[in-house]
Amino acid sequence: MSARQEATLTIGESEYYAGQGVLFEGSLAQTGERQIWLEFHMNRPGDAWTVVPGSTARTDRNGRFSFRHPAPGMYNISLRVSSAVGATPGRLFHAHDEMTTVAVAPADGTLPFRPDWSRYREYTSYPAAEDEAFSVTVDTSPEGGPILLGRTVALEERVDATTWRKVTQGIVGLNGTVRFQRTISEPGVHVYRARIGGWLGFGSDIGWNTSFPVHVYVLSRRGEGVQPARATETRAPGTTQPAGRSSEGGSSGQRYGWGETLYDFAYEWGESLSDAPYKGKVPRGTWAETSTGGGRAGRHNGGLFLESKYGVVAPRDAGPGDFGTTAATLRGNAHATGRWEVRLRTWEIAEAGESFRVRVELVPEDPAKRACGARTITVAEISPSGRAVRYGVTTPNKRRAWTSQRTGVPISQVHHAYGVEVTGSRITWLLDSQPIGTVRSRAALPKVPLTLRLSLVGRGDREMRHTYAGADWIRAWDRSNGRSVTSAHRLRAGRHDLGC
Template sequence: MTPRTPRPHRSHRLLAALAAALLVPTLATTVDVPSASASGGSTAAAVPSAAAPAPAARRATLTVTPPVYVPGQAVRFRGNVGRTGRRTVHLQSHMNRPGDRWLDVPDSAFRTDARGGFDYTFTAPSMFDIKYRVAGGGVATRSRLFNARPQEITLALRGADADSPFHAVAPLLPFTVVADTTPAVRSALGTPPPIPGRTVLLQERYDGNRWRTIQEGVTDDAGHATFRVTAPVLGDRVLRARQERWDRGRNRIGWYASFPAYFSVLGLGEVLPRPTPVVPAPRAVAPGRSAVRPTASERYRWGSTLFDFAWERGQDLTSPPSKGTQRRGTWLDTSDGTGRATPFNGGLVLQSKLKHGGTGDRGTTTATLRGNSRSTGRWEFRLQGHAWEGGPRPFRFRLDLVPEGTEVTECPPESVVVADVTMGSSGVGVGVRSQRAGAVWSRRLPDVRLAETPFNMAVEVAPKHTTWFVDGRPVATVTGGQAHLGRRLVPRFSLVGGRAEMNGAQVDSDWQRSWSLARGKQVTSGAAVARAPYAAC
């Protein structure tokens, strides 16, 4: 006779039921499901939730799949709000910084079923360490932490080290290059997942710093695309690979380009660059997550933005701004060396090369807004800098407002200088350069440092004054009509380097915003800016 299994005591059953009710499903390991229910739309400005939702019932659940994704990839939110009845809910986000709060994600509303369940697809955010939850009707689920794997792509000779930008090839002979969209070059951030069948363009540099497509391929199951190229007689071919947009299903993944790679034929007396001894930069004490810093736009009530490039959801350099009343403009990236400009971690970054240390940092990299120019107005930027190496050849970072159509040069003859920095050193320069007026107006801000802790730089350009702000505080003003360039202006970011080996560096701009002069207080109370005769930088 089979012995009876003893029944658990009633108190044990109650404890087990309570524990089961508190369990929240973990991340599943499925792939994107294009057939999931309603999709989100645009990424307009986030606004605070009208009221903080009351705590949800204990059975509220939220599961997010797939567990590995890149910015803009479709992710599926499934669960239950813990209360019966159909209701409208939406996504909320939290940036996990001191002073942040839960904000409604625009265009993310959807309906639960009669049992409070939901099954909803939306695009993954670009920023690291951001929380999402489902809220509405007085209830909210527990949150889920999002850390998208950054997109990445490398280009190298087949079998060669993709970490190096320099490769030797034989004259006039064909060679094979491999574009890898799943490289382990950012192992601390995770390897991006392969997307088989994605178009990859092989591009060649021309006119010194521009790119044109010479071949087209597609990724295989491992995320690789292979190309056959012919070497020149002498000199080098400078190539890059660009994985194109992926908009299938609910995905909205922007294009992404590799760093430039040099494929060089060795001539008489020529050698590939050899490793140059560098001095590691002093290791900065890693700050905690940066608190929200004041902005001039809030302090002086500039009103609604004309444009705001927030880089929140997988946008690329030719995506229009996601917020603002005039959502126009795209970014043109150039490089005459080893660097690139690219979206990364919810911002626009300029990087001198792939790896932070070692040889291969040279040349000038820029990103210039095309379209949405103004002769007067306000612009504001959040900036952060990284000097990866120390030594005698630091990069120079410039953020200028230049007349639309200005050639890419290290020192524009006409510009409003928003920030002029020697990487790794304290001090930020501001001013106006006008060859036409034969003058340079400049001021140095010695206590401002472009380093690991972000800060906000803004400028107000009016017909009779220009004022600069740091974290909402006016720090410099030039008055008089002569300092007004009288041209339609656009922002330009430049990481300026020479042909010799430079000290590795990177600059991040979390967002780029613009306003008109129509609203808010105009400010002329900054410190006076000195005038000098015009001279080259």
């Protein structure tokens, strides 16, 4: 019989990123060699300890253990070491976000003209002069996170909304920064970002990440040329609560017994947008990010996160630079019929400007079949300042549209599960696992493989309110299990003006 002792657990690092390897050391209450594994707990009422896949290790004959495993990305999650005979106490985790910044300045410290600094914002937009060198400084630890020496950093320039071209590359130094130098010979607008390479050192598995886009306005030596619009007066920014409320209802998959997912994206362990989903029957697919303005799609707090310009999820994110459209589109796991659901919350800073439209859509995976936006199932379209969920489907055939909305829904800072089921004869929309609308017309069905797209939709170059949209999980199911759902509310056919 094994002897008993105190179960202990210490974590070797106090500062870490999601996916960074941390040291787990301690002992079980029982001596003897045995298999152990990590378990996590979300620290919410009703939650249980859950095994972390791929986290097994072994104790020595004294019941002691020492191993490394990537840190979780979710805030305030607990981990413990468990075995068949007992577990250690849990330890609370709170990973740093990778808040990479890009700053631009004249290489010699001065510009040949006096800039109107009210037009520019740090880490978002900068002036430069034609034929004069400027430095581009990438800081991989601006908020005090760990410095990963030798990590690769590529400076990229935007070609179009979907394409970035690598300009040059460097490695992270002792102070966490990399500096590049550029010279542009003609006035114009150039958009740069930093792409931070993946990191596998010391038990880590951190996926690649990017900074927010930075707009460099290259002016003539007299200060002439295209510049950003002057900032409009802003109201006092409201708070950006770090934690949102959850709606009632939960997952449609659980409610209707849809079984194992085809895929489940959750970004809980430092994954990049090109990493496969962490579980599912068909665990494949990558996310393609597009941006026409200052926004970015990336990971944050264990989820896929869209933000309208550089920010730290705090009231100081208010100010100019929020424009254009930012989107993330899934590639490589499309289906013509099935079930999809996204648990998402959104909010904005109370400042001048319009609200972005936050959309969850099913679009043809083949862009040539999207009919310039006319062949789309809108799972949900919401405004962070509104109380309505709009949904529907459009087809290029006779420009028909079936649309509706559910009003009186609290949106700001509230998690909702937005879902849809597509069969061979109808479409049903769900909100927090409750069916809210059905179309029973075969003419409405896209009849092509569909994929998810999440987006912050702006109005061209018009200044908008700083906006956040975070998806806790993104799931799909086939139709082989559980109940199919319909709603008594039937959408009526109308017309749309979308398309080429």
